[in-house]
Amino acid sequence: MSDQTGQRNNASKWRWVWILLAIGTLVAVGGFLAAIEDTADVSATDAGPALQLVSFRALEAGDVNASVEALSEVRPRWSAEIRAAVSGRVIEVSEAALSGQHVTAETTLFQIERTQYETAVAASELALQEARLALLRAQNKTTITRRQFERDGIQPPNELALHLPELRIAEGGIASAEAQLAAARQQLEDTTVIAPFSGIVTERMISLGQTVSPSEPMVTLVDDTRFELTVEVSRTDWDLLDHPIAGQIAVLESTSGTPLGTAIIREGGGFLDPTTRQYRIFLEVSRSENTSVLSGGFVRVILRGRTVEDTLTIPSTALTRTGHVWFIDPDDQLVRQTPDIIFRRADRIVIRVPQGEMTWRLATTPLGFFLPGQQVAPHMVEGN
Structure with missing residues (x-):
């Protein structure tokens, strides 16, 4: 009994010894860390933070020939669903009446009894x-x-x-x-059904031996030699055009920028579209060796505009999502401007020269942390 009591006392004594050793070790480490912090070298300097490097392009104000771009669908001048004018049995179907065939005007398509x-x-x-x-x-x-x-x-x-x-x-x-x-x-x-104009047969609805009645559709014929386009422009763009516009040449491009030829402006203006409240311009295209438009496709129409004075041409990347551009003034400070956009041309934006006397150094890549009056380190880059 006495041996068990002695063993318990010895175990309790060693437990307190280990606790005291742990506390002592913790105090020694804390003191060592405090000593290191107190003796850390801190060197004072008068130099401020490094200035943000900002790339810019030097711009010059000048005159520019305006242009107006708009998308339009190419439509055939003539597109007709040719119907039977008389009743009777179809006794002959020409090869020209088959779907996909190109026919010229006055070509026989069907013969009715x-x-x-x-x-x-x-x-x-x-x-x-x-x-x-x-x-x-x-x-x-x-x-x-x-x-x-x-x-x-x-x-x-x-x-x-x-x-x-x-x-x-x-x-x-x-x-x-x-x-x-x-x-x-x-x-x-x-009784002899002929093609009223040159074009492509897109669909045939009548077969040999079938009896037709008046007004029954027989084929659908689409003109492939002359096309029409309709462009809608806003009042601002309308004022940019070089008037009168009738008879002028417009440039046609694909949506990817590939040249497709030219179109002639037949007429324009005179009324506003009752839905969009925009001006409508009507153009016509004749197929030639230098024109490669197809009916049903979308094209970009570039209309010639008048000469606009006192403008700056900036890259589209310089315009922020909030509609601002950043310039660097002679004191290398940032200046924020809300540009007066005249028109856009590909990846360029033409704006009016902002008010005020300053060197037109445009920040080419605006960043989110830009602030008006912020001091920067300008870096000039080449480019238009």
Whole structure:
């Protein structure tokens, strides 16, 4: 019993020894660290923080020929769904009527059975001959009656006595018969369906042996030689154009900037679009060796503008998302400006010269920490 009590006392004694040793070690480390901090070398200097390096381009104010750019869809001048003008069975389908075929104007596309229309023409020609015979009889009757009254020295009592109403009816019969004959001949001619203009057959809806009725669609034909474009511009852009614009040449480019040719401005202005409230400009394009536009595509139309004085041309990257540009003044301090943008051209922006006397050193890459009046270290870069 006494041995167990002694063992417990010894264990308790060693526990306190280890605790005291740990406390002593902690105090010694703390003192060592405090001594190191107190003896750290701190050198004082009068030099301020390094200035931020800012790249800039030197700009000169000058005159520039304005231009206005807009997107437009290329549309064919003529696009028609050709329909049957008469009824009948289709007895011939030309190779030119197949989808994808290029046809020229007056090319035969379909042939509809002609028999009934040839019969109608023959009947109308006979009716015209009969009407002419009736007119001759009426004229002869009127002539004989008039001579008889003259021979007797008697004044005809009325037009009926001279058979003039019958003469007028006979003359009207001639006009009616001629009109019926013209209509019959037109129907006979309509049995041959031809292309009204040159273009591409985009869809065929009729097959050989099928019976068609009037106004039934047969093919869709799209002009591929002449195109039209419509451009909408704002009032500001309209004022930039060189007026009058009718007859001027506009440059066409693809959306990626590839040259496609030119277009002629047919007309422009005169009214505002009721939805967008913008001016509309109408252009036309004729296919040639130097023009490679396709119907249905989108193109960039570049319209020639007037000369604008006192401008600066800056890269588009110099314009911040908040619509500001940064200049560096003669004291190497940043100046923030809200530019008056005149127009954009590719990756360039043309602005009016800001107010104030300063050297036009433009910060090419504005950074988020720029502040007005901030002192910087300018670095000039080459470029336009």
